[in-house]
Amino acid sequence: MDKNEVETSPRLADVAKAAGVSVATASRALSRPDMVAAETRQRVEQAAEGLDFRHHPSARALITGRMGLIALCVPTLANPFFAPIISGAQRAAEEAGSGLLVVVTEASIERERRTMSRLQNQVDGFIALATSGDSAELAAAAGPKPLVLVNRRAPGVSSVVVDTPDGAAQLADHLCSLGHRKFAYLSGPPGSWMDPRRQRALTDRVETAGGVVTPIGPLPLTYASGGGAAQEVVSSGATAVIAYNSVVLIGLHHALSSMGVRVPQDMSLACVDDLGSIGLSMPQMTAVHVPAEDAGELAVEELSRLGNGGPPQELTLPVRFELGQSTAAPAATPPQ
């Protein structure tokens, strides 16, 4: 007859008893396998398996100080660009046996600071995506925990950035070599750390070739805002447009079509952030592919490097130019 014990998840002590060893040995057999005899280890593993044992992470964390948790701070999930970064980070974290705590800061630096401070001894480190706040404050909020910035640099703190300014330059080269000289740039959201850098890289390259860039925006990263910019694009007299991301570009493309502007005959279109991985890309679009998942993974790896005492590093991920059919030589006479 069963004692009326309540059902409770097995503890290490149960495993130890079942395997006929002490808790200490059981602990070592599971987390430091090379410290116990093979035969003992096997017995413990078998017992753990049989009892369906799982470590109680808080007890472990209390001793080791390692929480098995990484916090990822993202300004908003409304920007689909962040999704693949999160995916990549999640995968890498899981591979390292950690969980990914996602925090949406609503682009409020105050909220970001508060949250990080609150999580300070709940996680092993922080990843901050494309944040706009003051970087010294950020580092302070992370406290003693390691911090990795993504798509943002700051002195003395690790960062992973995708070289989209170079991507913009590559697009410029491509279009200039086709003969374009009048460009429009559909810029990204206000407060972006990246946007001015892309714009500058683009402008430098175009002006070197004797061209000119009309910036339009800042625009919210929506389909509708791309369409809304169509009129302005046309009146700018540009023959080639480079957009901050593919969603905006799709919106623009559609609006241009319905205005009778043909792509690429009348207007060449290209963009930097290609969101093809999440299905938000036109077929055959000339674009710069951004390895967003890789950036997420790399950030997690860098975080663990920091956790092991490594020095802060500034990492850069190259982009890949993808020639499509949305760009061509300019027409003899600009549209309108």
Next chain:
Amino acid sequence: MDKNEVETSPRLADVAKAAGVSVATASRALSRPDMVAAETRQRVEQAAEGLDFRHHPSARALITGRMGLIALCVPTLANPFFAPIISGAQRAAEEAGSGLLVVVTEASIERERRTMSRLQNQVDGFIALATSGDSAELAAAAGPKPLVLVNRRAPGVSSVVVDTPDGAAQLADHLCSLGHRKFAYLSGPPGSWMDPRRQRALTDRVETAGGVVTPIGPLPLTYASGGGAAQEVVSSGATAVIAYNSVVLIGLHHALSSMGVRVPQDMSLACVDDLGSIGLSMPQMTAVHVPAEDAGELAVEELSRLGNGGPPQELTLPVRFELGQSTAAPAATPPQ
């Protein structure tokens, strides 16, 4: 002269000493304020503030069993529809003093099961989004921890679903009342629990009105796949199209435009999942607005209800029909 003590985050004992009380009192003052005298509480709070004290969550969890963590399992982040759900869940979790652990299962039921089992005593409960796996297995993987399903029902387990089948029916009513009888339905990804229900609701309503629905798909939820379906849509002879979500619909719209099919004169377009909240919506599109953020919030709330011993509930969120300009009465003669 300072002792060469290493910098360490303050413990409750430090707060207690600073406030001149015992640890027990300090603990109560902070987490059960009504159990200590007002004057004492204030002294403790002040000391905690001054030392910048933060609870060590694992120590607390070790005693209380409450981890302050909610796991949210999502099949993929490539579907932008999940983003607002996560946002909503995150906000609600934060409000409840919890963190949100995001797990991407890559739509692998096996991986989902394994991860849930691994996290079993690391979190207070699970939210599973639009999962396709067997629900009994899921419940088993959650073990003793509460589980809430989103956009999916299963007997005996809590669920919150957005009533998009009703949304599809509303779109059908709207279009039927405009005079449409030949419909095309651009269906969602294979394995979706929702898709057949939407399609059935739509078909029922249309057939009641004496119409017919041609299903097209299943389609990946991408811009490109919407465009790819255009030819099939036209040859189906439909005068109205209802799509699984707005991204697909945008792709279709664009492709139709370039084929010379005018919207809404030649073809009416509407969709169920309106991703307007994340900028993936055409202006003035007739659509069913899905309260995705609310669904995320509600799931978290239901989870905490379950955690407090409440019974499993099946919650339903209504959708909102939004009349736009992408629908109109059918032309006298169908296109082509």
Next chain:
DNA sequence: TTCCAGTCTGCAAACCTTTGCAGAAGGCTA
């Protein structure tokens, strides 16, 4: 003054695992 009820505080155990240290066992050499 005595007693009692009520309010607040402190002691110490408990939660579960890891780990430093030391002891035991066994094999090998001299």
Next chain:
DNA sequence: TAGCCTTCTGCAAAGGTTTGCAGACTGGAA
């Protein structure tokens, strides 16, 4: 055979908080 070295295992403390229980103190009633 004695002694040493290696390899493995166990004891017990430690980590920071919560909480049951009991003691101390206060104020009021008898």
